[in-house]
Amino acid sequence: MSRKLSVLRVGFFLDGYTLKKVNEYYLRHHRYHSRLDFKALKGWVRDYAMRLFGHDGCPIEIESHYYHPYVRFEDRAESPVDSGMDRFEKQLALAGFEVHYNSAENAKRMGPNLQLIEDASLCAYYRRIDALVLLSTQGQYSTLPERLKREGIPTLLLGWNFEYLKGDTPVYWKTDSCLREQSGYYVAMEEVAEMYPPKRFAEKNLFMLPYNPQPANSNIWRAYLQKIMASLDESPACKPDYKKSPAVAGLG
Incomplete structure (x- = not known):
């Protein structure tokens, strides 16, 4: 940036519609089988923005916003008591994101929450931010x-570019070329993601842990119970190495 800043104020605006597609890809179709970690992602943005826009000795403040493609539960006809969306929003809150819900009219079209544009523009107009990071x-x-x-x-x-097979149909997800051209700086996040696979004890992760993908038809608990039941059904005397304890032997 042309001017030196005493504090670098960065606005991190996250399009929930894009994130939904990205998480679906990495969870269901990518070898990671994991979702993005909001706290880790925010940390990566902090480091990258500091290198790009900051200077040595300049502290950085990040104002983080998440724009839902959906309306609030309170605005729906039925509101689940303990849903996955509740847990998802708790993760956002713990990572320091302010959540913005879509309007009922826009949510019907199932697309990005366009309130992001107005909010980011106001932040720039009132000089609340020095740079914008848009996912x-x-x-x-x-x-x-x-x-x-x-x-x-x-x-x-x-931005993100990826492709996968959904059944026999190839699916292509691309960053809009016009959006990319208009932005002053661009990072291909699919390349960044390959640099940070989900690993335990790694210095940095972008994806949630624990990373222990299981086949869709696996059920460890069921197999464990079946093993126990089989051992109960089997008569101890039928086992070749079975020996009676002294107490049992005394009973005849």
Whole structure:
């Protein structure tokens, strides 16, 4: 950046629609079989933004926002008591993300939450941020980098490109070319992800642990119970190495 900052203020805006697709890919189709760790991802963004926009001795503050493609549970006809979405949002809160829900009208179209554009623009206008980090692949956000540029705020885009087979059908997920061209900086996150496979005791991870993928039809608990039941059904006297204890032998 052209001017030296006493504190580097970074706005990290995460498109939940893109993240949903990315997590589905890494959980179901990629060899990792894991989801992104929000806290670890935020830490990676902090380090990268510091190298890109900061300078030696400059502290950094990150304002993190997650934009749901869905509406709040309270706005739905039925609200599950203990759902996976509740646990998901707790993970976001623990990582320091402020959660923004989609409007009911936009959620019907099942796409990105476009309120992100207005909120990020306001942050830039009121000088709450010095740089924006946007995690998205969606072309609906392509107007945002130019709007921020007029306010003197650079945009770092974190995009994803991947492909996989869904049954016999190939699926291609690409970062929108217009969004990529409009952003001042771009990182191919699929390449970054390959550098940080989920491992125990690793210095850095981008994915959640524990990493212990099991086949879809495996059931360790059921196998354990079956083994116990088989041992109970088998008469001890039938075992070749069976010996009666002194107490049992005394009973005849």
